Amino acid sequence: MEKILLAFVIGGLLCLLAQLLIDLTPFTITPGHILVGYVTVGALLSAVGIYGPLVQWAGAGATVPLSGFGHALAQGAIRSVEQRGLLGAFGGGIEATSIGVAAAVIFGYAMAVIFNPKG
């Protein structure tokens, strides 16, 4: 129960931060910018060892936001380099996130075929 509350608070704060970036900075920030930024920054924070402890602590509060996707990419690459050297640098991130990416492509395509645009 405590973990669920923690996921709510930390996940909520990560979303709040993005909302403040949209509302308070003078740049035009689209959802695309937010998603790209979160994945990239998440991966970098993970590589320098900051995001891992956050995941341990906040669980889904850190893995569900897109920065968690970046974390999975970074950790996948690092783990894979340990096992296979240079080859791992290429494939590790994609392997670690393959289920999520495949799910997004498969379900995304399926829903786009089943449903029609509104209006």
Next chain:
Amino acid sequence: MPFNFEKLAPPVFDQMVKEVKPKPTVLKNAVLAFVVGGLICALGQIMFFSYLSMGLPEQDATSATAGTLVFLGALLTGLGWYDTLGKFAGAGSIVPITGFSNSIVASALEFKREGYIFGVGAKMFIIAGPVLVYGFMTSALIGLTYYLVR
């Protein structure tokens, strides 16, 4: 006598507009983003616990949670509900992984009339494509750096 805005010099006019324009609803947006985004993450945590209790190892439970949320995001977008949520939740509906699958389905549906190859097949990646490109690039760079410095 009606006030004639056109007689005002542009800088003066800009100043006046600034003064009377309602304060942007920064606080309201922030609270909504926090609550909705937080709820999606809490739902993810509940799913994660359910998958763990089904006997999945931790790594698989995380992947299964991501996959389930991606499915829900795609389904709700198809039904048109996710866009309704997005209108008031803002970043609370963008940042979670459901927002990633929302971007895929929403773009695919928007360009569906251009056909299944160049419409759905290509345009579904308008937003997701850059995310994957920069994600994979960063991941490879991190892997390469780790390979060189470890």
